[in-house]
Amino acid sequence: HPMPVVLPLLLLHFCSSFNLDTEQRVVFSGPPGSYFGYSVEFYGNSCFSFSVLVGAPKANTSQPHVTEGGAIYVCPWNKSNCRIIDFDKQGDRYFYINDELTQVEFKSHQWFGATLRSHGNNILACAPRYYWRTEHDIPFADVTGTCYLSVDSLRSFVEYAPCRTERHGPAGQGYCQGGFSADFTKDGRVVLGGPGSFYWQGQLISATSEEIVKAYYPSYFLLFVSGQKQTGQVQSSYDDSYLGEEMGSYFGYTVALEELGKVYVYLQKGPLRLEPSGTNPVGSQAFSRFGTSLAPLGDLNQDGFNDIAVGCPFGGEDQQGQVFIYNGYEEGLEDTPTQILSGQWASSSFPAGFGFALRSNKDVDQNGYPDLLVGAFGVDRAIQLDNVKLNKKESTRRTLFLDSHQPSLVKNVSLETNGDGVCYESKLFLLNEGGFRDKLSPIYISLNFSLDPQAPVDEHGLRPILGYHTEPLIQQQAHIQLDCGEDNICVPDLKLAVYGDKTIAYLGDENSLTLIFNAVNEGEGGAYEAELYVLLPPDADYSGIARNNEKTHLTCFHVYEAQNDTRHLMCDLGNPMKSGSSIWAGLRFTIPRLKDTYKVVQFELQIQSKNANNSESEVVVYKLEVAALADVLLQGVSLPDKVLFPPPNWRMSQGLREEQDVGPELQHVFELVNIGPSVISQSTLEVRCPLSAQGQGLLYPVELVTQGPLTCSSQHTFNALKLKGTTQLKSSKEHRIQRRDVHPLVENGNLTCSTVECWTLQCTVGQLGRGDSVILSVRSRLWAETFIEVRFMGRQVQREGQRVVAVVLWNKQDSLYFVPVWIIILSVLAGLLLLSLLIYLLYKVIHLLNICQLFLIKNLFKLK
CATH class of the missing domain: 2.130.10.130 (Integrin alpha, N-terminal)
Structure with missing residues (x-):
C-alpha cells in the first residue's frame, strides 16, 4: 500500500x-x-x-x-x-x-x-x-x-x-x-x-x-x-x-x-x-x-x-x-x-x-x-x-536548492509496504564567491520527514505509523574546499606594523593624523574574513583612507558598540588574505576635541580573521602625547602715526584746565591674539612708554581702555591733573609762542625706555581660546612745552622686534611767530618811499626821450 x-x-x-x-x-x-x-x-x-x-x-x-x-x-x-x-x-x-x-x-x-x-x-x-x-x-x-x-x-x-x-x-x-x-x-x-x-x-x-x-x-x-x-x-x-x-x-x-x-x-x-x-x-x-x-x-x-x-x-x-x-x-x-x-x-x-x-x-x-x-x-x-x-551573528545564505532557488525544498514521495528503499536526489548549488563572506563555517543540511496527515486511510480504516526507533531528523554538513592543503585547515601568521606622521596631539588643534599600516600574512594558508580593527579613542574621528598606490583597494566603516560605548574602525583586508600577501595603506584621522585631562591618546590596532587557528595578530598600540601649544600674535598701531610740533593754530594756555591745553593727542592700540591651537591663560602683557626725559615731560597719560579678559595696573595715575575732555580750540591773538632753540634729548633721535624714564603697564591676560584676543588702548597727550625735533617711539613688549612708532615732526611755519608793529610800519614806509623814487625816475626818463625826439626832427629838416 x-x-x-x-x-x-x-x-x-x-x-x-x-x-x-x-x-x-x-x-x-x-x-x-x-x-x-x-x-x-x-x-x-x-x-x-x-x-x-x-x-x-x-x-x-x-x-x-x-x-x-x-x-x-x-x-x-x-x-x-x-x-x-x-x-x-x-x-x-x-x-x-x-x-x-x-x-x-x-x-x-x-x-x-x-x-x-x-x-x-x-x-x-x-x-x-x-x-x-x-x-x-x-x-x-x-x-x-x-x-x-x-x-x-x-x-x-x-x-x-x-x-x-x-x-x-x-x-x-x-x-x-x-x-x-x-x-x-x-x-x-x-x-x-x-x-x-x-x-x-x-x-x-x-x-x-x-x-x-x-x-x-x-x-x-x-x-x-x-x-x-x-x-x-x-x-x-x-x-x-x-x-x-x-x-x-x-x-x-x-x-x-x-x-x-x-x-x-x-x-x-x-x-x-x-x-x-x-x-x-x-x-x-x-x-x-x-x-x-x-x-x-x-x-x-x-x-x-x-x-x-x-x-x-x-x-x-x-x-x-x-x-x-x-x-x-x-x-x-x-x-x-x-x-x-x-x-x-x-x-x-x-x-x-x-x-x-x-x-x-x-x-x-x-x-x-x-x-x-x-x-x-x-x-x-x-x-x-x-x-x-x-539581533544575531551576521551570516547569509550560501547554498540553495537547484529546483526552488530557495533554502528549503519539500517533496511528496510514496513508499511501498514491502520495505524496499527508494532513492531521491536534490541538487544544491553554491552561490558566487562574491555573494557571501563565510567560507569556513560548515554548511548544515537537515532532512525531516513525516507521514502525510491528509493521506486517505486503507481498506481497514487504518493509517500507517512510523517505527518507534525511527529518527525523523537527519543532519549532515559539508565544507567549502579551501586552498589550505589536504586537511583543508588554513593556519595564517598575521603580523601588523603601524607608523604615524606625528607623535604629539595639541589641545585645541584639529590634529590631523595619518596612520600607515603594513599587514602581512606569513602563514601557510589564507586568513579568511581578515579585517583590521582599530579601537578609536573617544575624541578621534575617522576621515578617510590615504592610499599609497592605485592597486590598494581598502574599504572601512565604523562599528559602534552601545554596551561599552566604544567605537571601532573595521577595514576589509581580503577574504581570504592570501599567504604571502603584504598590504600597505594609510588611515586618516582627526582629534579635534581633546580635553586637558588626557595625557595620551591611544589607538589600538589588530588584524582579526575567522580562522580557527592563529586567527589574530598581536595588538599594536600607537600613542600620541597630549600637549598644549599656543602661538600669539602681538600687534599694535599708533594713532596718528605722525604728529606736527607744535600743532597748527595752537596757543599756549595760561593754565591747564582741559586736555588740549597739554598738547596734541596720541593713542597707542595694542592687540594680543591667540592664533592657537591651544587655550592660553594667566599670561602677562607689559606695555612701556616714555614718560619724561632730562626733567622734561614727554607724555601725559590720559585714559586706559581694555577689551577682553585683561586686568592692568600701573605705577602712574592716568589723567593725574583731572583735566576735562577735549573741546574745540578757539583762536586768540594773545599768548603767542616764541620760537626756542631745539636741543634733542637723545642723540640718535629715538626715545626708548633704555634712554628715558618710562611708565609701565602690567597686564594679566585671562583665558583666551583659539582666535580670541584682548585689546588695550592707551590715550595720552604730548607735552607741547617740550619742543623736541626727534622721533618718538611708544613700545610694547618686544616680540620679534616689533614696536609701535609715532614720528614727531617740527612745524616750521613762520606764520606762527609774532612780528612787532613798528617793523610792519617801517616796512610800509620803506615801500612807499621806494615807490615814489621809482615814479620820479620814470618821469625823468620820459622827459629825456621827448627832448631826443625833438632834436632828431629838427636835424631832419636841415638836411632837406
Missing part, C-alpha cells in the same frame, strides 16, 4: 534579523507650532561632518516684518541641539509703482522649508506659497513660489524663482507654486515642480547650479537663467493635470475609495522599460495617508534586494503616524512589512504626523547600513534612527 511521506529538506543557516534600531534614535525638537520636521534631509560627506537638515515652514525668523516665513534648521547628527540657517535676511521688498512705494513681495506664511533637498555641498530649500505683486496696477498677487540655493556648504545663498516672470495670473505662471516639489539629479542639476502653471497644467523646470549662481543678481527682481529648461503650455485638455505635484497625487483613487493609500511598484526591466510588479502595498487604515512619503533603504537584510520605507503619517493608534519597512525580492516588495515604526508623541491640536517626511540611503555613522530620518511636524520633531540593529 503506497504511503505518502512528506520530506521537507531544510538548508540550515544562521539567519539574521535586520531591524531599524529604535532604541538608539536621536530626537531633534523645534519651536512649538513651527511644523518642525515637515521636511528632513541628510547633509555632509563623512560620518563626523554629517548633520540633519530640518524644515519648519511655519517658523519665525529674524526677517523684519515677516510672520511665520518658515526656516531651515541644521542639527549635528549625534546631538539634539539645532540652529537656524539664515537663507534670507532681507524681508519683504518695496518698489516704486506709479511714484508710490509699494510692497511687491510677501514672505509671511510662505512656507519656506516645506521642500528641502541636498546634493553634496549644495542645499536647496523652497517656499511654494511665496507670492508677489505684479507691476500692473491691479490688486491681486501671484503665488509663484521661490527657492534659495547654497553651493558652498551654507556660507552664501542665491535666490532661484523661475516662475516669477512677466507671465502673470492663472493663464501663465502666476499660480506656479515653484518648489512645491524639488530634487537634484545624480549630476547635481536642480529640478523644480510647479503644479499651478498654465491653469494648473503644471510644469517642470530645471537648471544647473552653476547656471543659477551665474544668473543671480540681488538687485534684479526678474532673473533670466541662461540654459534653463522647462516644459511649456499645451492644449486645454491638459488643464488641472498638476504636473510636478509630489504629495497627494490621487493616482489610483478609484482603487482606494476610503483613502487607505497605496504604493505602486514598477520594476525596470531595461532602459526606459518599466513593468508593474505583482505586489503593491495598500494601507489598512482609512484616511491614514499610507504612501505620503517614501525612502529607499538599500539592502537591509543582505539578501541582494533593496528595501523601502513607506510613511503613513496619520495611521496607528490616535493617528500618531507610522512608518512601514518592506523588504524587496525579485518580484517587487513583500506582501507584509517586516517592521512597523510608530510615533510616540501625541498633540492636542494636531496629530503628530510621524512619517510625513522620510529621507534615507545615507550611512551617517558608517556602520555599513543606511540610517533613516523621520519627520513628525505635528509635534515639531525630527527623529533619526541611528543604524541597523543585528
